[in-house]
Amino acid sequence: MWVTGRLWLDPAGRVGPEHASDPAQGQFFLAHAVRVVTRGQYPFYTDLMNFPDGVNLMANTSMLGLTLPMVPVTMLFGPPVSFAVMITVGLAGTAAAWYFVLSRYIVSSRIAAAVGGAFCGFCPAMLGHGNWHPNIVGQFLVPFIVWRVLVMCRPGTRPVRDGLILAALVIYQVFINEEILLFTAMACGVFLLAYVAQRRELLRPAWKPLLAGxxxxGxxxxxxxxYPLYVQFLGPQSYSGLKDAVPHHGNDIAAYFNAGSTTLAGDPVANKGLAPNYSEENAFFGWPLVVLLLVTVVWLRKDVLIRTLAATGLLFAVLSLGEELQWRGNDLFPGPWALLVHVPLLDSVVPTRFGLITSAVVGVLLAVATERALADRVPEPQRRLRRRAWVAALLIALVPLLPLPYREVGRPPVPSFITSGQWRPYVAPGQTLVPLPLPELGSPDGLRWAASQNLDFAIPRGYFLGPRNGVAGDPGGFGAPPTVTSNLLRRVAASGLPTPVGEETKRRIEDDLRYWNAAIVVLPVDQRRADALRTTMEDVLGPAERVDDVWLWDVRGLTTR
Structure with a gap:
């Protein structure tokens, strides 16, 4: 609540700065989950966004594992409140889950487990995503998946029972976020290989129960x-890979030595350019923590677990740097990720997010090191001195990373024309309401309009991942393919200058409206650059009608003839 408190002051009217598209998309998915439960709507695809082509929801982070349990909250309080709940519970639940697993199965000290759990739940990487990506911060299943994999390495386990438990966790995680599941599998694989490489005698008794489980x-x-994966990879509006959609989405090496923007010592200005954007600050440990980690690894270098954790975290930290290693924006040389970016599945990964693995590993390493520092294995004077030194070192390293409340900015309210239901006489089933600006990355308000009305009307375009050219199987990209209408209105919204529309352009815009089966085009009166957008559209559709707090063009006569 400390971190998300400002959002809770007005969930519908506040949003994280710079990236309003992800919360709007999340609210759309929450409303979709309500329709799945109450109307039996197909869960893996919808044409209520990007009408008539639709959106492959399995190929997007539709978060059914989160949005379906939130249906009662969404129905009672609306999608904005549900979105705030998902963020809050995601952060707290991840920290609590790591504490639970660490305290019961990894370390014996609850203090050590609390240190590790708190870092895993509220590290700079998690804080970076929390204002925007509930599917990323909702990692409460991850520690249990890791634990169950480790359990299956023990001789005398029950492979069927353990395999079924792991399968249940994996299935649920798929419907929260597949990328996090992939990261978890990769981290477990690297960790086990690194551990066995140092303790080869453990391989013989472990490999059979592990493979059986x-x-x-599997x-x-x-x-x-x-079936869900078939829809994702081969269904309508599926795509192949995101390499070109997220170019250079790696961390700058310097990012690991700065504190996260949402922390006590963070400086958003100094961090600018070290990560793809504020929502992807997946490194940012700060110098004190980096130094503490180096000292800890040297101090406990004889401990196989510490060495293995350090190697695992370092590997994924290097992979998080992306295809080209950079230092403060200057290219150095190609990174190892350049060799993996074309591998199937990995070609859909955002490399900067490998920093999430490193962050979780650091949390576990801090827990183990804290237990070692508090252990009663040395005489009392030395034990007291060592404990004090470790507590001081932790404070120096972690106090600068204490989380601050999220920064929030206002966002336009959903027009009264929408919330009051005045749109309903205009829009019949199978028709669309066309918001201006058109819904897409950077202008997502139309998604919130639809979510506020339980998706009772469809919208064209939108913010989603789909095939770049609109043909299933093409490489992935953000949003629908550009059209004459979208390009024109994007330029007008960006410049604030009305654009004269020639006959050819007018005909193409009319064709787009027919393709979308548009019923009405709606522009809020207080929309930014509303005058320019209105003037431009009036060149095409004639004078707008003022209805409540919007300008309205009724285009049913154009699109139905």
Missing amino acids: LAVC VVAGTVLA
Whole structure:
């Protein structure tokens, strides 16, 4: 509540700065989940966004594992409140889950587990995503997945039971965020390989129960997920890879030595350019923590677990730097990610997010190191001195990373024309309401309009991931393919200057409206650059009608003839 308190003051009217598209998309998905439960709507695809082509929801972060449980909250309080709940519970739940697993299965000290759990839940990488990406911060299943994988490495385990438990966790995580599941699998694989490489005698008794449990998990999870994954990879509006959609989305090396923007020592100005954007600050440990980690690894270098954690965290920190290693914006040389970016599945990964793995590993390492520092294995005077030194070092490293409340900015209210239902006489089933500016990355308000009305009207275009050219199987990109209408209105909205519309352009805009089966075009009166947008559209559609707090063009006569 400390971190998200400013959002809670007005969930519908506030949003994280710079990236309002992700929360608007999240609210749309929350409203979609309500329709799945109350109307039996198909969960994996919808044409209520990007009408008539639609959106492949399995190929997007539709978060059914979060949005479906939130249906009662969404129905009672609306999508903005549900979105705030998902963020708040995601951060707290991830910290609590790591504490639970660490305290019961990794370390014996609850203090050590609290240090590790708090860092895993509220590290700079998690804070960076929290204002925008509930699917990223909702990692409360991850520590349990890791734990169950480690359990299956023990001799005498029950592969069927353990495989079924892991399968249940994997299936649920798929419907929260597949990228986090992939990261978890990669981290477990690297960790186990690094550990066994140092303790080879453990391989013989461990590999059979592990493979047996993984086989059970694979069969069960594969059977349950076969159809959803088929829709994702081969269904309508599926795409292949995101490499070109997220170019250079890696961390700058210097990012690891700065504090996160949402922390006590953070400086958003100094951090600018070190990460793709504020919502992707996946590194940002700060110098004190980096130094503490180096000293800790040297101090406990004889501990196999510490060495393995350090190697795992370092590997993914390097991968998070992306295809080209940079230092404060200056290219140095190609990074190892350049060798992996074309591998299937990995070509859909945003490399900067490998920093999330490093952050979780650091949290576990801090927990283990804290337990070692508090252990009663040395005489009392030395023990007291060591404890004090470790507590002081933790304070120096972690106090600068204490989280601050999220910065929030205002966003336009949903027009009264929408919330009052005045739109309903105009829009019949199968028709669209066209918001201006058109819904897309950077102008997502139309998604919030639709979500506020339980998706009772469809909208063209939108903010989503889909095939770049609109053809299933093409490389992925953000939003629908550009059209004459979208390009024109984007320029007008950006410049604030009305653009004269020639006959050819007018004909193309009319064609787009027919393709969208538009009923009305709606422009809020107080919309930024409303005068320029209105003037431009009046060149095409004639004078607008003022209805309540919007300008309205009724185009049913144009699109239905």
